[in-house]
Amino acid sequence: MVGYDIVVIGSGPAGLAAAASAYKEGVKSILIIERDRELGGILQQCIHNGFGLFYFTQDLTGPEYATRFIEKVKENGISYKLNTMVLDITSERKIIAINKEEGLLEIQAKAVILAMGCRERTRGSINISGTRPAGIFTAGMAQRFVNMEGYMPGKEVVILGSGDIGLIMARRLTLEGANVKMVLELLPYSSGLTRNIVQCLQDYNIPLYFNHTITKIYGRDRVTGISFAEVDIKDKRPIAETEKEVACDTLLLAVGLIPENELSKKAGIEIDPITNGPVVNDRMETSVEGIFASGNVVHVHDLVDNVSKESEVAGRNAAKYVLSHKKFPSIKVKTVAGHGVLYVVPQIIHPQKMEEEITLYLRVKDIFKDQRLMITIGTEQNPKPIHSIKRLIMAPGEMQSINLKREQILKGIHVNDAAGIDTGLKLTVYIEAKGERKDE
Amino acid sequence: MNREIICINCPLGCRLEVTIEEGKVAKVTGNTCGKGVEYAQTECLNPTRTVTTTVSIKNTLYALLPVRTSKPIPKDLVTKCVQYLRRIEVKAPVRTGEIIVENILGTEADIIATKNLEAL
Known part of the structure; x- marks a missing residue:
């Protein structure tokens, strides 16, 4: 060995x-x-x-x-x-x-x-009904074919998912001669960069439909078309009356x-x-x-x-x-995603042995405009604010990061807390509840 | 003339209302910061894009070599540029930064390789 x-x-x-x-x-x-x-x-x-x-x-x-x-x-x-x-x-x-x-x-x-x-998530992870023909690709797989191996996945393309990979592939396939008919997005917003919406879709007049998803795939040997429909904003179920068919030979999935x-x-x-x-x-x-x-x-x-x-x-x-x-001991602090926050990484901080500064990465659950990210530390009953940052915009598609210095964290806790033990201390990141949330 | 564009500088994606008079940007509204005005100027009067695509390559691991323009070129030349490059074929080895096509379509931008590909 x-x-x-x-x-x-x-x-x-x-x-x-x-x-x-x-x-x-x-x-x-x-x-x-x-x-x-x-x-x-x-x-x-x-x-x-x-x-x-x-x-x-x-x-x-x-x-x-x-x-x-x-x-x-x-x-x-x-x-x-x-x-x-x-x-x-x-x-x-x-x-x-x-x-x-x-x-x-x-x-x-x-x-x-x-x-x-x-x-990449595949067709199996989002359960699209219909037949199982050739011509269904994840966006990243199509990207490898087009950009490295020299194969075009198809000519008439529908893309499901408007994250950056979906948007980038819409432009790429268009430039290589395919007809990208539409990009469908289940959510009411894109998780992609504004730059990509403008430069990958608008530049090439590719329509983007929010609150839409694919309901069925057609074709025996090769994809011949799909059905798509608007979804109910609340429960994400397709609305039957809005269902339409579109012919295509290729479906790209950019679904996470x-x-x-x-x-x-x-x-x-x-x-x-x-x-x-x-x-x-x-x-x-x-x-x-x-x-x-x-x-x-x-x-x-x-x-x-x-x-x-x-x-x-x-x-x-x-x-x-x-x-x-x-091994030097340190108390353990768990990070917690509070109001409006989906997750925080890292999940555990050892304030007494951490580096001078750490970066917390987090995602928010919704679009928040002109709101404050608040950070507290302490026990559940007695959280002390240690930092807050105002952000003009926070969206689920854009990861937020916060730099915290060791002193900032240490200031919020009693250093005589027992070392090495889970003292129940929590560092919570949340979006300030006051002020109204403006939805797009 | 009025044009509506989306500012791409940050995730806010401000919707800008741009008034163009006598070939100049006369007024911009809807912007949150100064970058919006700057963006409206270039996007309405002289829109440019960096082009990234591939050319064929022989004698290496892959069929394609990724390339880019050395600087942004006028937006309306992007498709023509990609079509032109579809006919180009090079031979490995190629180094990142190597010029593949000089002064593409008279834009003063070069097409440069963006990857090292060794000969087999």
Whole structure:
């Protein structure tokens, strides 16, 4: 059995940034395991620009963004295995992997960083009725065909889902000669960037129907058409009288992403039912000691810049874990999603041993205009406000982040609280209830 | 002439009402900040887009090489630019930043590779 100090699973933006930052922290024995033919992950198929505006303050394409990190990994001589699939991880950090050249591999790691990213939801996860013909693709799969392999998925296209991937593919297929007939969105708003609504749909006169979904798929061997209908805003059920048919030979599904945690579950890691990713603490360590996680495997991000930043925290702390086994106690504070907030990551903070500053990532449940995000810390009965931020707009499709300094958190708690014990302290993030909510 | 556009600078997505007189932006309403006025100016008078697409590549892992314009080009040339590039074929190895087509369609923008692709 071979051994490494740190094994990183996945070489997308999360894995690359985590490996590079672990190296910078002083750990040289690092292995990255990637199942695809090259490093970079899904960034390699995202040939459009808009990446890196925050991290590099430059407007890069996906492959350009990946290249910067790949070059860093290669310059540092960090080892990696391509075309290698991890089959199993134990809670003792033993990894079973397989590839064509070496067969079955057993690797022992002192620390593991999970960076497997996420996968797309499919027709099966949204239960569209009808026949099962060819011509139904997830948007990301179509993206790989069009941008890397050189195949067009079809000519007459309907897209379900108006998140960024759906919007980007509407433009891409149009530019490559397809007729994108419409984009349908179940919700009353798009979770995509305004820039993409304008530059991917409006520029090409592609209609976008809110509160609409697909009710049926037609076709024997190949898709010949779909039915779509308006949905009731409250219960999301299709309204029968509004049903219409449209002919098409291709249907793209851009209906959300699921963190890919089959391996995490095998290692016995606790999964948060809302994020569908591991429960992590302020150092991005999971519930299993020595196993860290970052990026879309933890929660689905909308900007890669945030993935890189979060993964540097994971890499740096995995390295610290390997280099010093010193355990210093700290009280434990749970983060809680309060009014209007769907989730908060990390789920656990150790105020006495956290880094100088941490970033809390969260999503809101609805569109909020000109409202305040409030943060309190304390027991359920006695929460003390420690921070508040006014935001002009918050939408479910746009992840919010809040930077908190260690002193800010420590100020809110009694440091003589017993170390290491769950004292029932909670850090709650919520949207201020006063003031009216304006809906679009 | 009046035009209604959506500002793309931030998620607010302000609906801007733009009044154009004698080829100039005379009035912008509906904006929340100064960026809206700036955006209305460029979007109404000289809209540009960065083009990202692919060209064929031989002798490497993939059939396609991703490319981009080195700077935004006029919006009405985007489709023509992509169509032109569909005929281009290059051979690996190619490095990120390498110029694939100079001065595309007379726009003074170059088409550059956005990925390293090694020869097989």
